[in-house]
Amino acid sequence: MRLGYFAMPLHPLGRTWAETLEEDRAAVVLADSLGFHDAFIGEHLTDRHENITNSLLFLATLIGDTRQIRLATGTTNLSQQHPVLVAANSAMFDHLSDGRFILGISPGALASDAEALGILDEDRNKIFAEAIDVILKIWELDPPYAIDLPDNRFTVSTATTLDRELGVGFLPKPLQQPRPEIVGTVVAPFSKGVIAMGRRDFHPLSANFLLPQWVATHWPNYVQGKETVGELADPADWRVARTVFVAEDAAVARAYGRDDEASPYRFYYSQMLKKMRKLGRLELFKTRRDQPDDEITLDYVLDSLVITGTPESVTEQILAFREQVGAFGELVYAGLDWVDPTLARRSMELMAQKVIPDVNAALGAEA
Known part of the structure; x- marks a missing residue:
């Protein structure tokens, strides 16, 4: 089992933007030094708590400060940018990072982002x-491209302006061929x-x-x-976060x-609970559809979704979780x-140096 890192970083108000951005960078640098396989970084335009506005731009600042960790958008919100921009910028990033790029994709879930961009009433899943x-x-193609797919709003061509001698009209291709790994975040039970x-x-x-029973619905699909x-x-x-x-x-x-x-875990799930309640999506935290809303308390959510304890206890909990959901290739640690920077850093160290090795030893013994 590999160990990955994911942050949609959610910070309390009162800290400067520069401070939280540097902390988020430090977490990825630490993950790199500890041998984490990859780091996924989320993006939102209009959230004061989740305040990384462009994951690719943020990750670009980490290329020179990391050595082996794969750098992943988590996600690039495809309803919010023209696909030519995503393709060209991602290709350049892949070369800058010497092929350490993973393209994480989603439509973009935050409604206030969509409103700010004037696409609130658009079918963002279709745009995606x-x-x-x-x-x-x-x-895949070479210029002049002539991309005009059925029932697709985007057409791409450089036929009118293509000049092969001047080198004009060419869109860049990524270093990894035929393309970088593409990962989609799955947030719904039984996702089609x-x-x-x-x-x-x-890759999912x-x-x-998500509760373990809903995570388990993803692999069969x-x-x-x-x-x-x-x-x-x-x-x-x-990958399972x-x-x-x-x-x-x-x-x-x-x-x-x-x-x-003051627990950041309590703060994180307090915010998530408020958001899901407002969106009418409390079923994500329910074990059955008819479970009353008033049973979905913060303590209930924390008990259901946070794995915490000593290295030995966390190892046992991860193995029990795997029994519930089935075999998966990577446990993605949520940042x-x-x-408390000392406790936060130590937790990542213990995951990399103690918990995951012990989990893999147990899985190897079972095999």
């Missing part, structure tokens, strides 16, 4: 599907989008705020998508990871605000 088709065509991922050889990343194109699904391609805090002391782990009013 159209955009990824065009991006892949740009990377996962079937499409399987068909197109995109199941969100950290991915397998189904693979089967439709005559391919076998490899569990190594499935979890909210984890590890400490040598069990009392410290429970306080910082759950009970203390939160560093209320």
Whole structure:
């Protein structure tokens, strides 16, 4: 099992933007030094708490400060940019990072972002599907491109202005061929989008705020998508994010990871609970559809979704979680605000140096 990192970084108000951006950078640099496989960074335009506005721009600042970790958008919101911009900028990033780029994609879920861009009433899922088709065509074809797909708003051509002698009219291709790895974040139970991922050889990343029983619904759909194109699904391609805090002391782990009013885990899920309640999506936290809304309390959500404890306890919890959802290739550690930088750093160290090695040892013994 690999270890990855994901942050949609959610910071409390009162800290400067420069301070939180530097903290978010420090977390990825630390992950690189600890041997994390990849780091996914989210983006929002209009959220004061989740304040990275462009994940590719943020990740570009990390290329020179990291050595082996793969740098992933988590996600590039495809309804918010023209696909030519995404294709060209991602290709350049792939070369700058010497092929360490992963393109994470989604439509873009934050309604206030869509309103600010004037697309609130648009079908953003459709724009997303159209955009990824065009991006892949740009990377596949040579100029003048002549991309005019059925039922797709985007057309791409440089036929009128193409000058081969001058080198004008050429869109860049990524370093990784035929393309970088493409990863889609999955946030809904029984997601049909996962079937499409399987068909197109995109890889799923199941969100950290889904109950285990809903995470378990993703893999069968991915397998189904693979089967439709005559391919076998490899569990190594499935990433599953979890909210984890590890400490040598069990009392410290429970306080910082759950009970203390200043706990970043408590703050994170307080914000998530408010957002999902407002969006009418509390079912994400329910074990059954008829579960009353008033049962979905903050303590209930923390008990259901935060893995916290000593290294030994966290190892046991991760193995039990894997029993619930099935085999997957990468546990993606959710990065939160560093209320206590020492504890936050130590938790990442313990995950990389103790927990994941022990999990893999246990899985190897089982095999």
